[in-house]
Amino acid sequence: MSKDNSTGTIGEKKGFLSEGAIEVITVILLGITALLTAWATYAGSIHSGNQATNYAKSNNLSSDGNSQYNEAVQNLAQDMETWNTIAAYQADIIYADSVGDKDAIEEKAKKLQWFCQDNLTDDMASAIGYDLDAFNDGKDDTKDIVDWINDESDIAINSPFNDEEFVNGYYTDALAILDESQQAIEQGQKDNANSDKFSLVSVIYSVVLFLLGIVGVFKNKNNKLVILAISIVCLLVAFVFMLTIPLPASGGIFG
Numbered sequence: 647m648s649k650d651n652s653t654g655t656i657g658e659k660k661g662f663l664s665e666g667a668i669e670v671i672t673v674i675l676l677g678i679t680a681l682l683t684a685w686a687t688y689a690g691s692i693h694s695g696n697q698a699t700n701y702a703k704s705n706n707l708s709s710d711g712n713s714q715y716n717e718a719v720q721n722l723a724q725d726m727e728t729w730n731t732i733a734a735y736q737a738d739i740i741y742a743d744s745v746g747d748k749d750a751i752e753e754k755a756k757k758l759q760w761f762c763q764d765n766l767t768d769d770m771a772s773a774i775g776y777d778l779d780a781f782n783d784g785k786d787d788t789k790d791i792v793d794w795i796n797d798e799s800d801i802a803i804n805s806p807f808n809d810e811e812f813v814n815g816y817y818t819d820a821l822a823i824l825d826e827s828q829q830a831i832e833q834g835q836k837d838n839a840n841s842d843k844f845s846l847v848s849v850i851y852s853v854v855l856f857l858l859g860i861v862g863v864f865k866n867k868n869n870k871l872v873i874l875a876i877s878i879v880c881l882l883v884a885f886v887f888m889l890t891i892p893l894p895a896s897g898g899i900f901g
Contacts, residue, residue: 668870672861675874679858679881682888683851690844692894693837699897700834707827714820722816726807728765732758732774736795736803743792755788769815773806775799833895843891850884 663671735758742750762771763782771778775797781790795802806812857877864870894900 663867663871665867668861668867668874672858672874675877675881676855676858679851679854682881682885683848683855686844686847686851686888688898689891689893690841690848692897692900693841693844696894696897697834697837697841700830700837704827704830704834707823707830711820711823711827714823715817718816718820722813725767725770728770729774729805729807731761732766733803733805735761739792739795743796751792752788755791758791759787769812770806773809773812774804775801836892837894840891840894844888847884847888847891850880850887854881854884 735754738754739751739758742748742754759781762776762778766776766778768778775794777790777794781787781794854877857873857880861870861873861877864873
């Protein structure tokens with residue numbers, strides 16, 4: 647009789663986790679899960695705030711970029727008109743030069759000079775090789791203009807709008823702003839996706855908290871261990887998943 651009781655006592659001592667140990671583990675896990683839930687909620691809210699900020703930034707940049715794009719279209723059309731007028735003056739000067747009409751050359755060169763002074767932009771002047779300073783310094787201006795037109799490089803008589811790089815230059819600033827707008831909205835979409843992921847993690851942590859909260863309800867120790875094991879698995883899954891989610895690039899404690 648004494649031997650059987652002794653054996654039973656030893657068997658109870660060898661049981662996997664005592665009731666007290668289960669309670670301690672449950673309390674510790676409750677604390678850890680609560681902290682992780684708070685962290686996931688906080689990070690998710692920062693992502694959500696960054697999403698709104700990036701969407702607003704994208705809208706503002708898009709509006710500015712479209713405005714500058716329309717302005718570039720207008721500038722291009724205006725400069726093409728300017729070039730057509732310059733080309734017409736050049737044709738008159740070339741013809742007058744070919745027939746030796748010096749008066750006509752002088753007249754047309756003056757008109758071209760005045761027109762370019764008022765309408766030619768620095769970029770376009772550079773593209774056609776027109777020196778706004780040298781051709782307007784009062785020293786042999788007509789000769790300088792004729793020499794410029796007759797230059798062997800043909801830079802003066804070839805339309806700058808045949809150069810794709812020159813034409814694209816009108817849109818450089820606008821396209822840069824529109825590209826920045828696209829990057830902002832893409833970042834906003836990433837923030838939105840990351841916010842959703844942190845929300846999912848918070849939901850899983852909430853399930854863990856619920857499971858840990860009902861561990862003490864069960865009288866049977868095996869049932870407690872099963873619920874505790876499920877809680878630990880869910881906690882680990884949520885934690886590993888959370889580690890794969892990028893932290894916010896800015897906002898809150900993230901700068």
